[in-house]
Amino acid sequence: MNTEQLMTLAVNKNGFVFDPENGISxxxxxxxxxxxxxxxxxxxxxxxxxxxxxxxxxxxKNAESDLDHFMAMLKALNLIEE
Amino acid sequence: MKxxxxxxxxxxxSAGNLNKYAHTTVVRHQDNIDGxxxxxxxxxxxxxxxxxxxxxxxxxxxxxxETIRIHYPxxxxxxxxxxxxxxxxxNIFHQEGAAAEVVSRMEYEKxxxxxxxxxxxxxxxxxxxxQDLQLAIQEGAYIHIDHLEELYLIENxxxxxxxxPKVAIRVNMDTGISPMWTRFGFNYENGEAYRxxxxxxxxxxxxxxxxxxxxxxxxLDPNAYYWAATKLLNFAQTIKDNFGIxxxxxxxxxxxASSNTLIDQYTPGELASPSLDQYAEAxxxxxxxxxxxxxxxxxxxxxxxxxxxxxxxxxxxxVLGKKNLPTGERAVILDAGVNINITAWWYKQRVLPTKPFxxxxxxxxxxxxxxxxxxxxxxxxxxxxLYYGDTVIISPVGAYNVTQWMQFIEYRPNVCxxxxxxxxxxxxxxxxxxxxxxxxxIPDHLRQI
Numbered sequence: 001m002n003t004e005q006l007m008t009l010a011v012n013k014n015g016f017v018f019d020p021e022n023g024i025s026x027x028x029x030x031x032x033x034x035x036x037x038x039x040x041x042x043x044x045x046x047x048x049x050x051x052x053x054x055x056x057x058x059x060x061k062n063a064e065s066d067l068d069h070f071m072a073m074l075k076a077l078n079l080i081e082e
Numbered sequence: 083m084k085x086x087x088x089x090x091x092x093x094x095x096s097a098g099n100l101n102k103y104a105h106t107t108v109v110r111h112q113d114n115i116d117g118x119x120x121x122x123x124x125x126x127x128x129x130x131x132x133x134x135x136x137x138x139x140x141x142x143x144x145x146x147x148e149t150i151r152i153h154y155p156x157x158x159x160x161x162x163x164x165x166x167x168x169x170x171x172x173n174i175f176h177q178e179g180a181a182a183e184v185v186s187r188m189e190y191e192k193x194x195x196x197x198x199x200x201x202x203x204x205x206x207x208x209x210x211x212x213q214d215l216q217l218a219i220q221e222g223a224y225i226h227i228d229h230l231e232e233l234y235l236i237e238n239x240x241x242x243x244x245x246x247p248k249v250a251i252r253v254n255m256d257t258g259i260s261p262m263w264t265r266f267g268f269n270y271e272n273g274e275a276y277r278x279x280x281x282x283x284x285x286x287x288x289x290x291x292x293x294x295x296x297x298x299x300x301x302l303d304p305n306a307y308y309w310a311a312t313k314l315l316n317f318a319q320t321i322k323d324n325f326g327i328x329x330x331x332x333x334x335x336x337x338x339a340s341s342n343t344l345i346d347q348y349t350p351g352e353l354a355s356p357s358l359d360q361y362a363e364a365x366x367x368x369x370x371x372x373x374x375x376x377x378x379x380x381x382x383x384x385x386x387x388x389x390x391x392x393x394x395x396x397x398x399x400x401v402l403g404k405k406n407l408p409t410g411e412r413a414v415i416l417d418a419g420v421n422i423n424i425t426a427w428w429y430k431q432r433v434l435p436t437k438p439f440x441x442x443x444x445x446x447x448x449x450x451x452x453x454x455x456x457x458x459x460x461x462x463x464x465x466x467x468l469y470y471g472d473t474v475i476i477s478p479v480g481a482y483n484v485t486q487w488m489q490f491i492e493y494r495p496n497v498c499x500x501x502x503x504x505x506x507x508x509x510x511x512x513x514x515x516x517x518x519x520x521x522x523x524i525p526d527h528l529r530q531i
Contacts, residue, residue, distance in 0.1 A: 017092070025095045032090035056087035062469060069406040069444070070090040076410030077094060 153366020165387025395480025419450015
């Protein structure tokens with residue numbers, strides 16, 4: 001997975017995300033922000049799932065499915081590449 | 083304590099694409115039907131589950147009748163069997179005073195088995211066979227003639243039975259809308275309908291009791307009914323003037339739109355579909371301007387089924403799974419598909435969660451259980467997170483689904499009715515293998531495998 005584009009994003013603590021390369025901005029919710037920050041710090045998918053289940057009221061199975069979906073959204077927005 | 087979880091979500095910010103109807107993006111939830119908790123219905127009857135509200139059905143029927151009566155008092159609203167011919171549903175309308183409108187032998191027999199006498203049945207449809215007509219004529223039903231072969235057949239039966247059958251001529255016409263439905267009956271503008279009446283009268287064997295039209299389905303322009311009524315009433319006057327026949331009734335058919343939203347329609351159905359009053363006013367304006375009506379006061383008949391039943395029916399479905407589509411949308415697989423909810427192909431039906439969800443929504447596509455790509459209940463709509471076993475409620479689904487549903491790879495589910503006091507009855511039980519195999523025959527040489 002290529003997260004190069006992700007690394008350039010400016011992410012504020014309220015979930016406002018700005019891409020300085022093209023001026024596009026995004027909004028993420030709290031969990032999305034949590035994952036985005038973890039991805040930017042180079043954490044693996046498995047570790048993110050562990051972080052999510054430690055921090056939030058969610059099962060590993062549901063967290064994994066939601067994380068997969070979030071990654072698909074990031075991919076659809078061209079923020080990550082396979 | 084751990085934090086409350088909502089599924090992660092990211093959305094590209096954009097301006098200028100606000101919904102002009104200012105529709106709220108908050109997805110409401112519906113946890114009961116007529117006060118009966120959906121949880122209880124699901125526990126007792128399983129999913130998928132069709133649920134009908136008797137209270138809503140009766141209210142719809144009365145409201146339509148009262149609305150039309152304000153504009154034209156001599157009106158009869160008959161129940162269109164093809165829209166929903168579950169016996170319990172039909173009987174609600176019959177208890178309210180509705181006669182039956184049928185389009186086939188099967189529906190005719192169904193109406194008779196519901197206790198409706200032949201002389202309270204209006205027999206439409208383009209495919210009445212000789213034995214169907216014999217039975218209906220013997221029992222005094224009104225036959226609505228669709229084509230000339232039918233007219234000749236009715237004359238023969240009249241001779242055989244020594245009965246003068248009561249009929250109406252089906253008329254198609256230009257009412258200013260597209261598509262123009264020309265396949266039913268005889269055309270008004272090119273004189274075909276007039277020539278048919280001429281032929282019928284010259285035969286002298288049939289009693290011409292009325293005129294019928296069916297201008298289309300899901301008609302979003304009420305003015306079409308004004309033109310249809312005006313043309314039929316002018317035609318009735320011509321028949322009176324030229325043949326001395328005074329018609330008993332003018333049957334305006336069906337076609338009133340429900341609050342559903344057509345697939346290609348931008349404006350939501352609840353805003354785009356005309357109100358009952360608009361339809362009533364259009365028909366009433368034509369009737370009240372007609373000299374024929376002033377002199378002869380014919381009965382106005384309406385056979386509009388969808389508007390009476392669509393909003394009274396719900397479909398509860400369970401989530402079997404979810405997956406992520408390459409587009410970034412979420413897909414949810416439900417246990418109810420287009421096999422039982424065929425009108426999902428025509429409408430953007432309302433899909434609601436059955437419990438409140440906090441958090442944000444994701445674009446979600448709802449698929450059914452069939453092994454076909456076309457089994458889509460609802461294309462992408464913002465929806466909260468769903469997990470295995472959650473339920474959703476789909477509506478309006480009361481019209482055409484429990485008649486057009488397919489027995490394809492699944493058993494058809496329970497259908498429940500919530501009565502006016504909140505009690506629940508199953509009005510059609512879930513099918514089992516015997517429903518599929520009882521009509522099959524295995525030749526001897528194929529019994530051993």
